[in-house]
Amino acid sequence: MLVRFTYLAVTHAFAALRLLRMTDREKDIEILALRHQLTVLHRQLGKRRPRLRPEDRALLAALLVPLSRATLRRLQLLVSPDTVLRWHRNLVKTRHARASVHRGPGRPRTVASIRRLVLRLATENPSWGYRRIHGELALLGATIAASTVWEILKSAGVDPAPHRTTVTWADFLRSQAEAILAMDFIETVTLTGQRQYILAAIHHAGRRVRILGTTAHPTHAWVTQAVRNLLMDLEDAGNLARVRLLIRDRDAKYPALLDAILSAAGISTVLTGVRMPRMNSITERWVKTLRTELLDRMLIWNQTHLRHALREYERHYNLHRTHRSLAAAAPLRARPQPFEPDRIERLAVRRRDRLGGVLHEYRHAA
Template sequence: MLFAFVYSLLHLLLDVADVRLRLRDPEAELLLLRHQLRVVCRQVKRPRLDMADRTIMAALSHRVSRAAWVGMLVQPETVLGWHRHLVRRKWTAFGRRRGPGRPRLDPELQSLILEMAKDNPNWGCVRIRGELLKLGHVVSATAIRKLLRRNRIGPAPLRSRLSWKTFLRAQASAIVVTDFLSVDTVFLKRLYVILYMELATRRVIWFAVTDRPDAFWVSQQARNLCWELSEVGVDARFLVHDHDAKYGGGSDLVFRAEGIEVIGTPIAAPRPMPTSSGRLVRPGASAWTGS
C-alpha cells in the first residue's frame, strides 16, 4: 500500500515537471539513463579506467558545465590527478636506466649451452661459443664459463672424466640390500618380512613373510633370491645387511657360492640402509598380511 502511494506521488511530480519544464523525450531519457547509472554504481565496485577511457573523459570534460559534474563518475580533481600521473611518467621514463653489467642470457639459450656442454664433454667454452655463432647466437666465452660454473659443470678436460656421481650410480646397479620389517596384524600377531631390494632402482626383487624367522629360513630365502636374480637379469656383485643374528653364516655362504660379496653395515650406525625402503614396503606388506 505504501509503495503504491509513493509511486503515485512520484508519477504526479513527474507530470507537474513535464507541464512546468516541458521535458522532452531526450531529456527524460537522459534522466532515466542517469538513474540507471546510479543503480549500477551502488551495486558494482568502482570500475578501473584504462588510458583510452581516461582520454575520452578528459576530452569531453570541457564540453560539460561544472554543475553537471555532480552526478558524474569522474570529478574534476580526478582529471587533474590523471594529468599529474602523466607528468610523472614522462620524467621517470627518462630516468630509467638498465642496471650495471651485461644482460642475463635468455633461458632457452642457457638450456642450449648446458645441453652442448653435457653432450660434448670435450668442448670448451671457446668451442661452444663458436658453435653458437654458427646458430646466430653471440655469447662471450666468459658468460659461458660463468654459466657452466653456476650449474657445477667443470671445464672441458675434466668434464670427460668419470664423475663420482656416475661411478656411484654404476656401482649401485650391482648392489642388493636386505633388511627385516615387522608388521602387526589385526589379530595382534607380529609377522616379519624380509626383503631384498636393488639399490639403484629401489625395486624389491624378493620378499617373504614368516612369524618365526630363524637362520635356516633366512638361508632358504637367500637361495630363492639367487634364483630370482637369474630370472630378472640382475647382475648383483654385493649384498649389504646389518649384523642381525638371523642372517648367521648359512645365508652368507649361499651368496659367496654365487660370487656375491657380503658387506656388513657399520656398527652403531642407526640408519645405514636406504630410508625409503620402509615407506615403500610397509604399506604393501600390511595389505598383504591383512593388518
C-alpha cells in the first residue's frame, strides 16, 4: 500500500505542476469536462458503489480533508463527505498506531544478547524454570526482572520447566558417553591366507581408538593380557576413574575372567543382545570405517605388516581424522581457530602420505 500511495502522490504532484502553466479559463473548462464525466459515471453506476483501493482512499482523504463539509457536498464525489472524513480519521489513527509501535510502550525492549542468553540457558538446562534462570543471570551480573525472563520464554514458545524435563535417548547417551568404553573383534585375512583377529576399544565421548593387538590365535590368556594393558593405559592417561561401563558382544573369545578383572577396576560389563549390533553401534561404525579406509584399500602381507598398518591408522584416526560428533575436531586434537580473510589468500597447504598414499593428511606449509 505504501508503494502505491507514493506512486499516486508523485503522479498527482507532477499533474499539479502541469496546472501551473494553464490559464484560469482552461482550468474551468477542464473542471466542467471532468464534472460531466462524473455525471455520466453516476448515471451508469446507479446505486452501485465504485471499489476504491486503500491507497486511493488515503490519497483522497489527504487531498479533500482541508475543504469544509459544505464544499465537499457541492463537489460531485463518488462517495459522501462523511466517508471522506472517516477515511481521514482512519489514516490518522493508523499513523499514530505505527508510531507507538516504533516507540514502544512502557519499559524499553530487553537487549538482544540477554534474550539470547535466556533462551540458551533454557535450552541447555531443561529442568530450569524462569526463576532459576533469573538467579543464574544475577550471578552473571545481568540485571533483569524475573517477570521479563518469563515473558521472553513465553514469547519464544518455550514450555515451562515441568514440560521440558523429558530426557531423550540422544541426550541420555550423550550424558553417559564419558563413562562408556566399547570393545570388539575385527577379522581380516593376509595374503598368506592366515586369518588375523584385531581387538580394538573406543571411548564413546572422545572417540579415541585404542588397537589392543592382533593375533592369529585369540586365546583367553591373550585377551586377558590385552585388557590388562588397556586398563594400565587408561590409568596412565588418568581416564580409568571416569570409565564405568564396557560394552561388548557375547563372543566366546572373551574369557569369564575378563568380567572379574574389569569389576576390580570399577568397570561393569554390558553384553549386547544376540545378533543386535546396534547395541554397540559406535564400535560397529568404526569397524566399517577401518575396513573402508584401510583394510579394503591395501594388501596385508603378514601379521607384522598388519600391525604396522594398524599403528599408522590409529595415529591418523586419533590425531588427524575429523569427526562430526566432535564438531570437525580429531579425538586427540582440537579444532583450530578459523583464519583471517587476508591469511586465507596466502594459505599454503602441504600433503603428507601415510602407508604409501593410502592415507592423506594435510598441514600448513612451514
